[in-house]
Amino acid sequence: MPRSAGVRWWPAFSALVCLAGCGGDLYTAGTLRQYLKEVVNEALNVHCESLKQSGGGLSAFQCSCPAGFKWCAGHCYKLQEAFMTHDQAEASCVQINSHLAVPRSREENLCVAVMASEENKWLGINDRYSEGLFVDWEGRPLTGEHFKAWARGQPDDASDEEDCVEILGSKSSEHLIYGKWNDRKCTDNNPSVCQLA
Template sequence: MWKHITTILFISGYPYISESVTYKFQKTAKSFEESKVYCTTKFDGLAHIYNAEQQQALSRVVDGTAWIGVSKCGGNWCYTGSNRRVSYTNWAAGEPNNHGFFTNGEEYCVEMLSSHKWNDENCSDKNYFVCQELRCTATTCNRRGTCSELVNGFKCNCERDYYGDKCENVRCTATTCNRRGTCSELVNGFKCNCERDYYGDKCENVRCTATTCNRRGTCSELVNGFKCNCERDYYGDKCENVRCTATTCNRRGTCSDLVNGFKCICDRGYYGDKCENVKICPHLVKPNNSAVKCDGLHGENYFQSVCTFTCNQGFILKGNNSSTCQAFGLWTTYNTVCRVKGAVNHHKLITILITVGAGAVILSIISVIIWRRWRSCQEQANSTNDPSSPAPQVMSISSSSELYCDMQWDTIYDNVPNLYQDLNVKRMK
């Protein structure tokens, strides 16, 4: 729709005020964008219309044609500034048609006509405009619900545990009084009937009792709580933490102070939060025909305890005579044996017999070898007495034979170690 508007400037406008929103009719002609900037800067944007009641209320204050807070967003009509699709419309007949005499296809903004109907118009056109000043704010419902603007006021949709026109009241729940008393709902709120040792609007404060400071300090009641004056070796709101002292770790480790307590680094053989536990070894199995006596700083079978072995009468002890429980929970190695006095050590006897027997066999073999070599020597010497053999020119046959055998005998004795070695090699094969 095309129409001609004469631009007239007015300094002041006519406001319409309801309980929740104030409409400011501005009789200064501006483009849609200029109107939006002005309303956003001075107030809460161009006027939004959500229902027929608001449309009727706004109609009573608008004189002439004026921009309202509706414009095109994509293919829809939306509330300007929020890009939410409009929930109410009041279009004039045939509108919106996106058709103007000079601006065909560029009508993206909405004006309210003097007939109070809506028309789409080119956004650069100059019109009066209507601003809105909202009553719903972030704190209208005490941040306990959502606020909805109405024609004659606003409405708070309160969260689950709150009620009242502005969600100012709290309903009684299991935790309203911090589980320290009973809750009673009143007209404008609630009341906590606190248990004996608590006080405050929500029983949030604790009265001083004998155990408030864990019996490690003195308690002083304050306006909003209490204060513990802790003894020397304790600290914390309730003196719940222990400072490191010489005995904190039972003198079995080193103590380190932490933010909420301490930590013991235990010596070998001890464990626990305060090194109060001692490593224990399994029950010691005593050797046969013996008695065992264990003793130690922490008792039998505990770390550092020593067990001593003694043999029964008529027996003699061989091996270790004691064993000690170690830090990792095991006994030191022991090979204790109790033997009858005068008893033959069969194992040792067998070893000696085997050794002597082996030596005798070796000597017998060597003797046989020597004898065979000597006999061979004699046979070779006797062969020199053969008449067919030429006679020696230097020495007699008898002396030659004796010399030859003596030489052979020396050779045999010189080679006895080699013969013994050869015999061992053959036995290994």
């Protein structure tokens, strides 16, 4: 990545960390979201362009996702704007040969957060079958070294009914932070982000 893209990345990342840790108001959530979206898109364009110039190889495939999908952090993602239950959202993703997104790194979580934009979006994570044991859509547990981005105080299984996971958009309530995870009732309606495996 050229120096200019990296230089633009650090202020955005610093602002996100400050908003999450300092409680400061360096940027509004909307301004920060837009800035992060620009930085991520710029980094993707630079990365894909460098792959094309170098002959690419297998990695060049990553820059050419199917129609409607966007490449980011090594995966193809697609925003599903319709509000659906968690099960309906997963079924909708399966219809296009994908699954609900499961971020497994900070970079992947940032990609999904940028796509989440203002509204909370369903992720392919739940603890339906064993309270507190969160698994992905294949049933693999997210334990130990697995990446997790829970908002403070989450998961809380409010009213013993919250078994599905959403990533928080910028319209989230004050105590929940954009890009963090929250557990929610699976029968509630949210848009979603699909991910090719």
